[in-house]
Amino acid sequence: MKSEGDGRTSPTECTLRVRYAETDQMGVAYHGNYLVWFEVGRSDYCRRHGFSYQEMEQEGECYLVVAEVRCRYLIPLRYDTEFIVRTRIDELKRRTVTFGYELLDMTGEIRYAEGETLHVVTDRQGKPRSFPDRYRSLLGQ
Amino acid sequence: MKSEGDGRTSPTECTLRVRYAETDQMGVAYHGNYLVWFEVGRSDYCRRHGFSYQEMEQEGECYLVVAEVRCRYLIPLRYDTEFIVRTRIDELKRRTVTFGYELLDMTGEIRYAEGETLHVVTDRQGKPRSFPDRYRSLLGQ
Amino acid sequence: MKSEGDGRTSPTECTLRVRYAETDQMGVAYHGNYLVWFEVGRSDYCRRHGFSYQEMEQEGECYLVVAEVRCRYLIPLRYDTEFIVRTRIDELKRRTVTFGYELLDMTGEIRYAEGETLHVVTDRQGKPRSFPDRYRSLLGQ
Amino acid sequence: MKSEGDGRTSPTECTLRVRYAETDQMGVAYHGNYLVWFEVGRSDYCRRHGFSYQEMEQEGECYLVVAEVRCRYLIPLRYDTEFIVRTRIDELKRRTVTFGYELLDMTGEIRYAEGETLHVVTDRQGKPRSFPDRYRSLLGQ
Numbered sequence: 001m002k003s004e005g006d007g008r009t010s011p012t013e014c015t016l017r018v019r020y021a022e023t024d025q026m027g028v029a030y031h032g033n034y035l036v037w038f039e040v041g042r043s044d045y046c047r048r049h050g051f052s053y054q055e056m057e058q059e060g061e062c063y064l065v066v067a068e069v070r071c072r073y074l075i076p077l078r079y080d081t082e083f084i085v086r087t088r089i090d091e092l093k094r095r096t097v098t099f100g101y102e103l104l105d106m107t108g109e110i111r112y113a114e115g116e117t118l119h120v121v122t123d124r125q126g127k128p129r130s131f132p133d134r135y136r137s138l139l140g141q
Numbered sequence: 142m143k144s145e146g147d148g149r150t151s152p153t154e155c156t157l158r159v160r161y162a163e164t165d166q167m168g169v170a171y172h173g174n175y176l177v178w179f180e181v182g183r184s185d186y187c188r189r190h191g192f193s194y195q196e197m198e199q200e201g202e203c204y205l206v207v208a209e210v211r212c213r214y215l216i217p218l219r220y221d222t223e224f225i226v227r228t229r230i231d232e233l234k235r236r237t238v239t240f241g242y243e244l245l246d247m248t249g250e251i252r253y254a255e256g257e258t259l260h261v262v263t264d265r266q267g268k269p270r271s272f273p274d275r276y277r278s279l280l281g282q
Numbered sequence: 283m284k285s286e287g288d289g290r291t292s293p294t295e296c297t298l299r300v301r302y303a304e305t306d307q308m309g310v311a312y313h314g315n316y317l318v319w320f321e322v323g324r325s326d327y328c329r330r331h332g333f334s335y336q337e338m339e340q341e342g343e344c345y346l347v348v349a350e351v352r353c354r355y356l357i358p359l360r361y362d363t364e365f366i367v368r369t370r371i372d373e374l375k376r377r378t379v380t381f382g383y384e385l386l387d388m389t390g391e392i393r394y395a396e397g398e399t400l401h402v403v404t405d406r407q408g409k410p411r412s413f414p415d416r417y418r419s420l421l422g423q
Numbered sequence: 424m425k426s427e428g429d430g431r432t433s434p435t436e437c438t439l440r441v442r443y444a445e446t447d448q449m450g451v452a453y454h455g456n457y458l459v460w461f462e463v464g465r466s467d468y469c470r471r472h473g474f475s476y477q478e479m480e481q482e483g484e485c486y487l488v489v490a491e492v493r494c495r496y497l498i499p500l501r502y503d504t505e506f507i508v509r510t511r512i513d514e515l516k517r518r519t520v521t522f523g524y525e526l527l528d529m530t531g532e533i534r535y536a537e538g539e540t541l542h543v544v545t546d547r548q549g550k551p552r553s554f555p556d557r558y559r560s561l562l563g564q
Contacts, residue, residue, distance in 0.1 A: 021318040021321060024161055024165065024166070025166065025220055028166075031489040032162055033456065035455035039303060039455070040301055043301075043362065053302075053362065065496075066496055067495065069492070070491070071491065072491045073488075076488075078336075080335070103224070120383060151386060160466075162462060169321060173318050174314070180442065184503065194443075195502055196502045204356075208354065208391065210352070214348055217347075218563060220477055221466065221476070221477045266359065302447055302448070303447065306443055307447070307448065307450045308445065314444055353492045361448055
């Protein structure tokens with residue numbers, strides 16, 4: 001477990017496969033879908049750290065609103081290709097959190113893409129708030 | 142204006158253009174997107190009949206939950222093609238409504254696709270209810 | 283193995299989870315995504331019957347163009363819910379194939395939705411053709 | 424008209440409306456869709472500068488592969504809200520182009536989001552190439 005001062009946590013990994021719906025007429029995965037895959041990685045990260053994102057929204061009244069995204073596309077992904085979404089936390093503050101992502105081939109050696117998303121913690125009405133302790137400490141493990 | 146017993150209303154028309162994101166590796170629009178275009182046609186139908194679907198949800202506490210869809214694909218649509226969504230009501234009952242759709246070329250003579258969606262009227266919690274009079278009579282005009 | 287005259291094949295099953303991107307402001311999965319999940323079930327069906335849909339397109343020059351879809355929505359699916367896509371073939375002819383789908387909870391006892399897709403077999407240019415023997419016999423097993 | 428050395432071109436503007444399919448259970452537009460709206464802005468930019476992106480792909484054998492995206496989300500967009508996509512070119516080189524985007528309310532005074540996409544010019548096989556003169560000069564106008 002990394003300390004909070006340090007910021008970076010151990011990554012989690014889940015596996016996805018490119019859907020036909022996610023391809024475009026260039027014959028590769030449409031670039032917008034990478035943000036969806038990041039979100040799947042983020043949900044998976046929460047689950048493996050002991051809570052569901054759904055529960056945090058409903059019981060914790062805590063929403064992670066996306067404030068900024070970046071993605072760098074290195075090698076195109078094609079229909080039916082299986083790949084790994086590796087998700088980590090790059091920075092965890094009282095009112096914001098930055099997730100980092102890598103899309104990798106199944107050997108973990110080839111990177112298809114990488115990116116980051118910055119989130120602001122808000123309540124149900126979208127007003128900024130600070131992390132509930134429970135979720136902040138689970139996220140940072 | 143058609144009578145309610147009759148069911149069919151005069152259609153409304155709006156124009157869309159196929160987005161790159163909506164194509165797939167076959168080089169045509171992915172079939173799942175047609176349901177989204179039907180939804181755009183439905184929103185437009187409501188607007189042209191005097192109310193926004195958003196307002197009906199929020200002020201009328203009236204939701205049109207999709208219970209069934211059908212779509213027949215006649216001619217593939219390609220990236221950047223402009224087309225017409227023609228929307229009508231096929232049947233308007235106390236607790237359900239059926240919309241019908243045609244996707245047409247800009248002359249209105251070539252049909253790309255056609256379909257129907259059946260909706261159940263519900264409240265915010267998803268419980269079936271009957272149409273508020275205001276919306277039922279606006280829809281049926 | 284069912285005979286071709288019979289039509290219906292043994293279903294295959296794969297598991298999906300509702301993505302945040304797939305929800306809408308009603309708080310449930312948007313109805314258009316069900317067609318994407320059917321497609322994932324179809325790809326999985328092909329894979330479990332000995333070939334990839336990708337290979338059939340590229341080596342077999344055989345495309346399954348969607349001609350008609352139907353979906354009945356029984357119980358709404360919510361974010362993060364895991365569910366089963368059960369896929370079977372309802373009818374396999376020389377130039378068309380009809381797939382049938384059920385979306386089920388993880389016990390297999392509750393049905394969220396069911397539907398069918400009718401496909402026409404075409405070549406790369408979209409011209410109707412008949413199934414290559416190899417794929418027709420693998421599909422029908 | 425801006426000179427090429429300068430880089431920045433006059434922006435073009437088109438209008439979109441948030442679709443129901445584009446909302447998520449937070450009740451606002453899902454962040455991944457902003458990249459799709461940027462793409463619609465880009466297509467529109469090309470069209471207003473004298474060519475279709477489709478034509479550039481097919482006749483010019485020139486593809487603008489997305490290499491990097493960034494988006495900053497300022498104010499959430501809600502279902503049915505009409506907004507402006509303002510698109511400009513930030514940098515135009517021999518082998519790359521950077522587009523910049525703003526999503527604005529209909530008065531043009533409130534910014535919902537802003538972002539950039541960096542594209543590499545490639546041929547049909549995805550190999551880097553330089554811009555055909557025709558498209559480079561039309562884009563830079």
